[in-house]
Amino acid sequence: METKQENVIATDYADVMQKSYIDYAMSVIISRALPDVRDGLKPVQRRTLYDMYELGIRYDRPYRKCARIVGDTMGKYHPHGDSSIYEALVVMAQDFKKGKILVDGHGNFGSIEGDGAAAMRYTEARLEKLTQEVFLADLDKNVVDFMPNFDETEKEPVVLPVKVPNLLVNGADGIAVGMATSIPPHNLGEVVDAVKAYIKNNDISVKGLMRYLKGPDFPTGGLVVNKDDLLNIYETGSGKLRLRGKVEVEKLKGGRQQLVITEIPYTMIGANIGKFLNDVASLVETKKTTDIVDISNQSSKEGIRIVLELKRDADVENLTNMLYKKTRLEDTFGVNMLAVANGRPETLSLKQIIEHHVDFVFEVTTRKYKTLLGKELEKKEIQEGLIKACDVIDLIIEILRGSKNREQVKKCLVEGITEGIKFKSKASEKAAKNLKFTENQATAILEMRLYRLIGLEIEALQAEYDQTMKNIASYEDILNNYDSMSNVIIEELDGIKKEYGTKRRTVIENAEEAVYEEKKMEETEVCFLMDRFGYMRVIDRNAYERNKEAAHAENKFVFTCMNTDKICIFTDMGRMHSIKVVDIPLVRFRDKGTPVDNLSNYDSTQEQILYVVPVGQVKLSSLLFVTKTSMCKLVAGSEFDVSKRTIASTKLGEEDALIFVGPADEMEQIVFQSQGGYFLRILKNDVSAMKKTSVGVRGMKLAEGDVLEHAYLIEPRQEYTITYHDKPYSLNKVKLAKRDTKGTKPRI
Structure with missing residues (x-):
């Protein structure tokens, strides 16, 4: 048995990967994510619209199930999953996303607030009149090229013959590979x-x-407030638009007012409306503003209506500017006019987009009128033949009656061959030999019905011929004269504008940057509480005085501070988290509070809190840091007065951890306690003052395998007693020794 020899090609793996990735990237760029500059459509949109056209789901016919449209599109043209096709179909039917919707949807097609569309088995759709007349007209006139589909069983258009620059009308967004x-x-x-x-x-x-x-x-209206930047954006094809929502002031009874947002920035559609409401609520909760009494979203099918009820004497202008500055009521829209032009991705200016489209429209119009001219020339040939036949109809009837078969008649009409045909006279035969009809004319004569010989019908035929000649002259003029073709295109554009044009919704203007005066918070003294579970809260100073004993008994950290202060939280991982006191909820004494995780980068699953102190207090003192490997140092508290939410409070070695952080200014001595039961008492002055980025010096010499368990700051004139082996033990009795010595074991 003969074995088939394998053809193994040795190649570099990097080359294969590079080529494969480039092929993939180009496929995504050209065949998936980016629109074509000519029709402004991505392949999935083009295929879906063409499939609806092929299925006959026209604007004046009944709706059809979206599942049918999606299935047919996927089976014939777009084998990339039903979800991408349905999502494209849904977006083309959403009037809050598109300048002009291309699909007429029936059922739940989602909402401006981010609700998704119903499943495709429940929704129905059909083409919009605009789509049918502006996007899909003349496909039967050979105006665009067709290519085989993925399995070469169908033909699909390379591009749709769109009569307006859809890339501008409906815009586009898409993320390709390395470009968007x-x-x-x-x-x-x-x-x-x-x-x-x-x-x-x-x-x-x-x-x-x-x-x-x-x-x-934008379909959502709103305002573009950087008018002066538009020229540069349209010349370069990229830049940033500043968008604002439309805010109106309504007066209520009793001299009160309310702000009503009736139009939102285009970037706010979807989940960002909910985020905006949360952001406004957050401004109220954190007391950034006290002017807002109530927030309600009264939006409906009629449009957006978000109402902010204000207290009396509210500073409306300042509050509006705060909303622009602190929420997404003012947002940026990044413009990058990237599209596929001449088979390659290109960032285009406004003029280039129009130029590419106009070139395409002229090409489509040329192909259309060439097709129409060809049909008129065919009609002309037939009509001339029939008119000529009517003049010699008696001779033709004589030829028909004297012939044996159709072929004999045809040869006589086209070539004047009279052999085998019986004529009544020699004159008739001589006349028959002079006949010179074309093949098409002869076929038309043979298929002509007798009623066409009626006088009126002959007149109608002559009128049709005259009209055909006018059409030919008109089409030839359009094809041969740029101005004539331009007039045809302009006339068509005027008709589209008249039928489908609408008033502008977005206001274009120049506006100054929103500036608001942040009201200074009234500085008051409050009490900070944190329990052993990491729940923290702030209470009024008077409430603390009334419940002082319970506050200290139930909480791990208790201290008074100013409401304008920050809280520093030191953890065993050597990190310091800072939280503004104003961000911590001010509650009643018995309320639970908020976990520290919610207001900082603290991770309760990985780190433990060692020490909590207000920054106003810490920056006036120095802190002692001690790690389990007995590295220690003194750090000036001013190093921890920083703006960052999280910093490294000390440098730790591998597998090291902090075991103690505390204020050292009023203390004179340090006592170290190891896991192995050794104690060492040293003078605080033996420990060096260092930067927070340093590791420190060794405090106690540890035996192999031993680690520090506790560290204490003490004042020698005061008794400090701990529980050791279930018995009281005075730290003052520990022998005073030098730093970096072994220490002693107590005899208990």
Whole structure:
């Protein structure tokens, strides 16, 4: 048996990976994530719309289940999963995302507040009239190229013959490999005017185009407040838009007012509306503002309506500026006008987008009128044949009656061959030999019905012929004359603007940056409490005085501080977390409080709290740090007055941990206690003062395998007693020795 020889190709693994990744990246860029500059559609959108067109789901016909559309699209054109097709279909039907919706959805297609669409088995859809007449018209006239689908069983259009720059009208967003596109939607009427201006003057500048296209027009309305930046954005194809929501002031009874947000920035749609409400609530809770009494979201199908009820004498302008500054009521929209042009991704200016589209429209129009001209020339040939036949109809009838078969008649009509045909006279035969009809004319004559010989029908045929000749002259003029073709395109654009144009929704203006005066907090003394479970709270000073005994009995850390202060939390991992007192809830004495994890980067699963102190107190003293490997140092408290939420409070060696942090200014001696039962008492002055970034010096010489368990700061004139082996033991009795010595074991 003959064995098949394997053909092994040795190659470098890095080369294979590089080529494979480049192929993948290009596939994502060209065939998935980026729109084509000509029709402004991604492949999944184009295929879905074409499939609906093929299924006959037109705007004037009944809706069809989305599951049918998705299944058909996936089976014929887009074999990449049903979810991507359905998501594309849903977005094309959402009027709060698109400048002009392309799909007419029936059922739950999601909401502006981020609710998802219902499952595709419940929803129905059909094409919008705009889509059918502006995106899919003339597909039967050979206006675009078709290519085989993934399994070469169907044909799909390479691009749809869209008559307006959809890339501008509906915008685009997509993340490819190493690049992303983000194009805002624009007003259809303004886009049409800009295209007409370019057709009339190809040398027009971006600034000239912007006399017609003022800027983005978002379906959510709102304001673009950096008008002066737009020229640069449209010239370079990238930049940042500053968007604001529309805020109105309504007066209520009793001299009170309320702020009503009726339009939101485009970037706020979805879950960001909920986040905005939470941010406003947070401003109230943290007392950044006291002007807001109540917040309610009264939005409905009629539109957005978020109401902020204000207290009397509220500073409306200052509060509005605070909302712009502290919430997403003012946001940025990053513009990056990236699209596939001539088969490659390219960042395009406004003029380049219009230029590419106009070139495409001229190409589509040329192909359309060539097809129409071809059909009219065919009609002309037939009509001329029938008119000529009517003039010699008696001779043709004589040929038909004298012939034996169809072929004989046809040869006589086309070539004048009369052999085998019986004529009534020699004159008829001679006339028959002079006949010179074309093949198509002869076929039409043979298929002509007798009623066409009626006088009126012959007149109608002549009228049709005259119209055909007019059409041919018109089509030839359009094809051969740039101005004529331009007029046809402009006329079409005017019709689209008249039927589908709408008023601008987004206001374009220049606005100064929002500036607000933060009201200074009234400085008061409060009491901080943290229990052994890490729950912390702030209570009023008077409440603390009334419950002082219970406060100290039930909590691990208790101290008074100012409400403008910060709290420093030192942990065994050598980290310090800082929390503003104002961020800690001010509650009643018996309320539970908030876990420290919620207000800082502290992780209760990995670290333990050793010491908590207000920054106002710590920066005036020095702190003693002691680790389990007996490294110790004194650090000036001022090093911990920082703005960062979390810093390294000390440098730790591998597998080392802090066991003690405490204030050392009023103490004179340190006592170390090891796990092995050794105690060492030294003078505080034997320990060096160092930076927080240092490791420190060795405090006690430890036996192999031994570690420090406790450290104590003591004052020799005061008795300090601990429990050791279930018996009281005075730390003052520990022998005073030098640093870095072994220490002694107590005799108990």
